[in-house]
Amino acid sequence: KGILFEAYRYGGGLGLRFNERWKADNCSVLTSEGNDRLTADGTNAKWCIVSGEASDGKGTNGILFMSHPKNRNHPEPMRIWPIDANGGRGDMFFEFCPIRHEEWKIEPNKRYGLNYRMVVFDGTLNAEEAEAYWQSFAKENQIELINK
Template identity: 85%
Template sequence: MKKKNRIYFVPTDATQSYRLQNGSPSLKSDAGISEQKQEGSLQLNFKNKSAVSYRYEMTYPPEGVDSIFKKSGYIHPIITPKGDTLTRIQPDDHYHHYGLWGPWTHTQVDGERVDFWNLGDGMGTVLFKKFKNTESGDVYASFTAVQEHIDLKTKKEPQVALNEDVQVKLWDLNRPDRYMLDYKSAFNSPLENGILFESYRYGGGIGLRFNKRWKADNCSVLTSEGNDRLTADRTNARWCIVSGESSDGKGTNGILFMSHPSNRKHPEPMRIWPIDANGEEGICFLNFALYVMKNGK
């Protein structure tokens, strides 16, 4: 099938004009939007520096920690244009937290509960399978990864309960201080009886464990509905920005999460850890979720 030509218009704060003309597309961007594989991760680069990395090889837990917490198929690190790392993996309070990933927890397979998130329970896991494609050019760099949600509980041998295509695009916004990241996930189940996603306190969508330096006194939350770090948990929003002190202490940086209007639960339910989470340190975790029970415990 002949590949169709596409035109991308990327909005910016500045007034711009566009001119269409015939020509050959460039394979790499002079602006530094590119992709490359390095040491078991696929890196999407911005301004010729790593911005977003997808881990496709296995990551093992620290020495002395049960190997049941090993994992592939997650995004880490996410790095700001100024070089600050915003994500964290394998914190000692939650070894199953892996940067930015898809945290599915309460599901049913043939009447049995299977949890693909809490790895320590040994019910399931999510692992990288293969890449469908990678590409880069003047406007964006992207990849599509196939991930397998593996049921470790209901059969004698592990079985694939969900096939997932994760498409990630890093967009150049023609701004030196920011970039845009699109994250799209599509599922299908090979199981004869399918899989049931149960109601639970929270889960699905994407989860992000933020860097260790952001705590109660230097990390803030603001949502489209005006909620903050104290009130945003278990609310819905069209967007949510999480920001905190930069590593040099001379400013702030952060991530703006935007729910797409076509999402099933738009405006998106959110789980944001209370400010006294983890021994009153106020460490930040966000689940931009498919479901959050308002009165769950």
């Protein structure tokens, strides 16, 4: 009879709980829509940069998460823990969550897929660079057939 994923703030996409050292004061979020750690939770985005202090304390690194345009509910809703989460520590969690705002019924004998890409980086990544990575990912392997 299938499976019903009820609308919920977690589930269905790609998520990552980050390094235990990344807290409210040393990590950040920037989405394709210009939201930050304080405003991104529950919003939709094509991509999201999560970055923080490097493990050696001498710089920054992070991950650019990208959702493909063919994914369900793209641009996708996200779950990002509040900056005061976990007793005020502000631990970092990110997830693309296609069931965040509406349920999703998975029917038997049908094929489903979600496509994501992550770019892991040292240093910093700005919005223009993130958008260029996303544009490349979104247009990859597109073939146009022309009948003559």
